[in-house]
Amino acid sequence: xxxxRSQPSRTQRLLSMAILGLLALVIAVVFWQQGRYDPASWGWxxxxxxxxxxxxxxAVPGLTPLGPGEGFTPATLxxxxxxxxxxxxxxxxxxxxxxxxxxxxxxxxxxELMLYRMKDPRAAYxxxxxxxxxxxxxxxxxxNAYTTSNALYLAQGPYYLEAVASLPEPGLRxxxxxxxxxxxxxxxxxxxxxxxxxxxxxxxxxxxxSVVLLAKDxxxxxxxxxxxxxxxxQGGGELMAFLAxxxxxxxxxxxxxxxxxxxxxNGGTPQPVPAVxxxxxxVEVFGAWELFWAQGPYLAGVRGAEDRAxxxxxxxxxxxxxxKAQP
Amino acid sequence: MSRDLDMERRRFLLRAGKAGLGMAATLALxxxxxxxxxxxxxxxxxxxxxxxxxxxxxxERRLAVVKSSHRVPALRAGxxxxxxxxxxxxxxxxxxxxxxxxxxTPPALGATSNPELVAExxxxxLKAGAVKVVVTDNPINDPASCFELSGIGPAGRxxxxxxxLPHPGAFRPYTLPGGRLIKDWPLxxxxxxxxxxxxxxAPVKDHHRxxxxxxxxxxxxxxxxxxxxxxxxxxxxxSELGRMVAPSLVIADGVTTLAHNGPTGGSLEDLKPTxxxxxxxxxxxxxxxxxxxLGLKPAQVPWLGLAAQAGAGTTDYESxxxxxxxxx
Numbered sequence: 001x002x003x004x005r006s007q008p009s010r011t012q013r014l015l016s017m018a019i020l021g022l023l024a025l026v027i028a029v030v031f032w033q034q035g036r037y038d039p040a041s042w043g044w045x046x047x048x049x050x051x052x053x054x055x056x057x058x059a060v061p062g063l064t065p066l067g068p069g070e071g072f073t074p075a076t077l078x079x080x081x082x083x084x085x086x087x088x089x090x091x092x093x094x095x096x097x098x099x100x101x102x103x104x105x106x107x108x109x110x111x112e113l114m115l116y117r118m119k120d121p122r123a124a125y126x127x128x129x130x131x132x133x134x135x136x137x138x139x140x141x142x143x144n145a146y147t148t149s150n151a152l153y154l155a156q157g158p159y160y161l162e163a164v165a166s167l168p169e170p171g172l173r174x175x176x177x178x179x180x181x182x183x184x185x186x187x188x189x190x191x192x193x194x195x196x197x198x199x200x201x202x203x204x205x206x207x208x209x210s211v212v213l214l215a216k217d218x219x220x221x222x223x224x225x226x227x228x229x230x231x232x233x234q235g236g237g238e239l240m241a242f243l244a245x246x247x248x249x250x251x252x253x254x255x256x257x258x259x260x261x262x263x264x265x266n267g268g269t270p271q272p273v274p275a276v277x278x279x280x281x282x283v284e285v286f287g288a289w290e291l292f293w294a295q296g297p298y299l300a301g302v303r304g305a306e307d308r309a310x311x312x313x314x315x316x317x318x319x320x321x322x323x324k325a326q327p
Numbered sequence: 328m329s330r331d332l333d334m335e336r337r338r339f340l341l342r343a344g345k346a347g348l349g350m351a352a353t354l355a356l357x358x359x360x361x362x363x364x365x366x367x368x369x370x371x372x373x374x375x376x377x378x379x380x381x382x383x384x385x386x387e388r389r390l391a392v393v394k395s396s397h398r399v400p401a402l403r404a405g406x407x408x409x410x411x412x413x414x415x416x417x418x419x420x421x422x423x424x425x426x427x428x429x430x431x432t433p434p435a436l437g438a439t440s441n442p443e444l445v446a447e448x449x450x451x452x453l454k455a456g457a458v459k460v461v462v463t464d465n466p467i468n469d470p471a472s473c474f475e476l477s478g479i480g481p482a483g484r485x486x487x488x489x490x491x492l493p494h495p496g497a498f499r500p501y502t503l504p505g506g507r508l509i510k511d512w513p514l515x516x517x518x519x520x521x522x523x524x525x526x527x528x529a530p531v532k533d534h535h536r537x538x539x540x541x542x543x544x545x546x547x548x549x550x551x552x553x554x555x556x557x558x559x560x561x562x563x564x565x566s567e568l569g570r571m572v573a574p575s576l577v578i579a580d581g582v583t584t585l586a587h588n589g590p591t592g593g594s595l596e597d598l599k600p601t602x603x604x605x606x607x608x609x610x611x612x613x614x615x616x617x618x619x620x621l622g623l624k625p626a627q628v629p630w631l632g633l634a635a636q637a638g639a640g641t642t643d644y645e646s647x648x649x650x651x652x653x654x655x
Contacts, residue, residue, distance in 0.1 A: 031360075078467070078555035078558065079467060079468070079555070080467070080468060081467075081591050082429060082430075082467045082555075082590050082591065083534050083535045083536035083537065083540075083558055083561070083589075083590055084535045084588070084589070084590060084591050085555070085558075086535060086536055086558060087535050112432075131588050133587070133588075133594050133596040133597065134587075134596065135596055136594075136596065148594040148595065148596045149594070149595045149596065150435075150594060150595050151593055151594040151595075153594075162593055164432075164436075164593045164594070166432075166433035166435070166476075167433070167435065168435075168595060
C-alpha cells in the first residue's frame with residue numbers, strides 16, 4: 001500500500017497562488033480604504049460643491065448673477081433641498097444646477113434657478129406634476145409650464161426647472177420668464193404634454209392640469225410604480241382615475257391581482273363586479289369604491305370615490321377609451 | 328509501513344500547526360488594526376460630549392396656544408400665558424436660540440424661522456436679564472447664505488444676539504444614551520457649551536418624508552456629518568432628536584404654515600394662513616398641536632407616537648390644560 005504524499009498538480013499550485021493573491025489584494029484594499037479620511041462623513045457636513053453646469057454661463061437681460069452657482073448629484077441633492085430630495089431620487093434624478101440672480105442694482109430683489117436633469121421626460125413630468133401648485137396660471141412657455149405669484153415651473157424633455165423669486169413683484173416675474181426663455185433656448189426641443197399613456201384619460205370632465213405621474217409606491221402600495229392619475233370633479237367631491245401601461249398583458253394582470261390583495265390586506269372588501277365591466281375588480285374600502293382592471297397591457301381604474309354609480313360611469317368611459325386605443 | 332504512517336502523522340501535525348499559527352497571526356493582525364472607535368473626529372476633539380438638560384424646574388407641562396395673525400404680539404401673549412419670559416430666562420443667563428435657518432430662501436417663503444419672531448425673542452431674553460443670546464443652526468445649504476437670505480442673521484444681530492455659524496471646530500462626537508441612530512455622531516456643541524437655556528424656534532411645515540416638520544425635527548440642525556442618511560428612518564431620527572434635547576422652551580410658528588411641497592416650498596401658494604403660535608415646555612405636545620394645522624392628527628404622524636413612547640412628552644396635549652389666547 002503506497003501512502004506517500006502525492007505532489008500537488010500545477011493547476012492546484014496556480015489556484016492556490018490565485019487565492020492567496022486575491023486575499024492579499026483584499027487586505028491591501030481594506031488598509032487603503034481605512035486609511036482614507038472622508039471629511040464628508042464627519043464634521044459639519046460642508047458644502048456640496050460641484051459646478052452650475054448649464055447655468056454656469058447663462059446670461060439673462062436685466063439680471064446680475066450672484067456668484068457662480070452650484071451643482072448637485074444624487075449623493076448631495078439633500079444638501080440643497082433636504083427631505084424633498086427623496087421625491088426626485090425616486091423619480092430618477094441625475095443632477096441639478098442652481099444659481100441666483102438679482103435685478104440689476106437691486107440685490108435684495110433676487111431669484112433662484114434650479115434646473116433638474118432627470119433620467120427621461122417621464123421622470124421630469126413626474127416631479128413637475130407632483131408639485132403643481134393649486135391656483136397656478138398656465139404659462140405659454142411650454143405645454144408643461146405654470147406660474148404662481150412668485151415662481152415659474154416647467155418641464156421640458158428630461159429637464160425640470162424651478163425658478164423662484166424672493167418677492168412677488170412684476171420686475172422679478174419678468175426676470176423669471178426671461179430666465180426660463182434663456183434656459184429653454186439651450187435645451188433640445190422636446191414635444192411633450194403629459195408624456196406616455198396619459199393622453200388616454202377621457203378628456204371630458206377632467207380637471208385641467210390634474211394629470212400626475214406617481215413614480216413610486218402609488219397609493220401606498222410598495223412596487224406599484226409609474227402610475228398616471230387624473231382628477232374628475234363630481235358633485236361636491238372628486239373621482240380619481242388611474243392608468244399605467246405595462247410591458248405585457250400578463251404583467252398588467254399580475255399587478256391588478258397584487259393591488260386587489262393589497263386593498264384586502266388594508267381593510268377592503270371585494271364586491272360583485274358590475275355587468276358593464278366584466279373582469280374588473282370592485283372593492284369597498286371603508287365606504288369608498290375602488291374599481292380596477294387589466295386591459296391588454298394597461299392597468300386602469302377609478303379609486304377613492306364614495307359614489308358607486310359615478311365610479312362605474314367613469315370606469316366605463318376609461319375602458320372605452322382604452323378599447324379605442326387598442327382595438 | 329508503520330514508519331510511513333508515522334511520517335504522515337508528523338507531516339499532518341506540522342502542517343496543522345503552521346495553519347493554526349497562520350490563522351492566529353491573521354487574527355492578531357486584524358485585532359491590532361481594528362479601530363473600535365470608528366473614524367477619528369478629525370475636528371480637533373476626539374472626546375465625546377454629554378448634552379445637559381436645559382429644562383427649567385417648575386415649568387414642566389406648560390402649553391399655550393395663541394390665535395393671532397401677528398407674530399410679535401402673539402409671542403408676548405404666549406410667553407405671558409406660560410408665566411412670562413422671566414419664568415425661563417433670568418439674570419446672567421446665556422441663552423441659545425436654535426432657529427430653523429435650513430435654506431437660503433427669503434423669509435416670505437416660510438421655510439425658515441421668521442426673522443421678526445427671532446428678533447423679538449432675542450430682545451425679550453435680553454430684557455429678562457440674559458447676558459448673552461446666541462442664535463444658531465447648522466443649515467442644509469451654505470450657512471452664511473442661509474442666515475443672510477433668510478433674514479435671520481441680520482435680524483438676530485440687530486436685536487443684540489450673537490449669530491453663530493457652524494464650523495468644523497464647533498462639532499463634538501455625541502452618543503444618545505440608549506439611542507439606535509445617534510451614535511458617536513457630530514453634534515453642534517460649540518454654541519451650546521456653557522449655555523443655561525435652550526429655546527427652539529421653528530416654523531410649522533409640511534415635510535415630504537416625515538409629513539410634518541416642527542420643533543423636534545428642528546433639532547436635526549444640531550447634527551453634522553452626512554445626516555441625510557437618517558432620512559431612511561425619518562420617524563426614528565425625529566423621535567431620537569426629541570429624546571436628545573430637553574429644551575427650556577419650544578415655539579412652533581404656525582401664523583403662516585408651509586402647507587404644501589415642504590420642507591422647501593418655493594411658491595407663496597404653498598403657504599396657508601393658520602394664525603397660530605404654539606409655545607410650551609413639552610415638545611411632543613407642541614408638535615401635536617402643530618400638526619393639526621397641516622390637517623393631521625397626532626396618531627397619523629408616527630414620530631410623535633415614537634417620541635411619546637420614549638418619554639419625550641405627550642401627544643395628548645389637552646391633558647396639559649393648554650392656555651388658549653385669542654388676539655383677533
